[in-house]
Amino acid sequence: MDENNVRKYPIIRVAGVPEHFNEPWIIGIEENLFLNEQIQIEWHSIKEGTGAMINKLKSNEVDLIIALTEGLINEISKGSDIRLIGTYVQSPLTWSVSTGINSQFHSIEDLKGEIFGISRYQSGSHLMSCVLANQYGWKQDDVHFLVNDNFENLRKSLNENTSAAFLWEYFMQKPFYDKGEIRRIGEIITPWPCFLIASRQQFIGEH
Structure with a gap:
């Protein structure tokens, strides 16, 4: 060329x-x-x-x-x-809800009132945490947020106990489930492309 x-x-x-x-x-x-x-x-x-x-x-x-x-x-x-x-x-995208490998949380219901890790405010991880709260009938002040910037830091925050859970696309998380780094406790599927x-x-x- x-x-x-x-x-x-x-x-x-x-x-x-x-x-x-x-x-x-x-x-x-x-x-x-x-x-x-x-x-x-x-x-x-x-x-x-x-x-x-x-x-x-x-x-x-x-x-x-x-x-x-x-x-x-x-x-x-x-x-x-x-x-x-x-x-x-x-x-649609499947957002998997993850927690630390040894955390006390075993279901989405356990996360009410806890801290969700997000990459940044207005990001998908933030907005879908709000959608999750709405679907479970929680008030928005039942969910708290900690900005962790990126996927790697979000995973670290779970096992350092600075956040209880985070939401991210399932297939991006699957290798880390398989390695035993983080644990999946639920999912939410977007009702849109x-x-x-x-x-x-x-x-x-x-x-």
């Missing part, structure tokens, strides 16, 4: 979490599928999740994000200029 021609192609900065859902983007870049369509994709892997990606989109560090539906809808409801431009994964594609109004208008 002629590098001089490639330099003329528009660059689109796309952000997503480093999870299996986004492997098609990586494959597409490696196999020049986007270049064949005269587009350069610059992939940004954001392990902190939806809240962090929304912030990067708002600050013009990226052009598109592949993010959780609940986080995007929450952001738009607050008057943000972020807009949805498509569905990336139609199927799990991943959407979003951008800023200005970028959409220009493209």
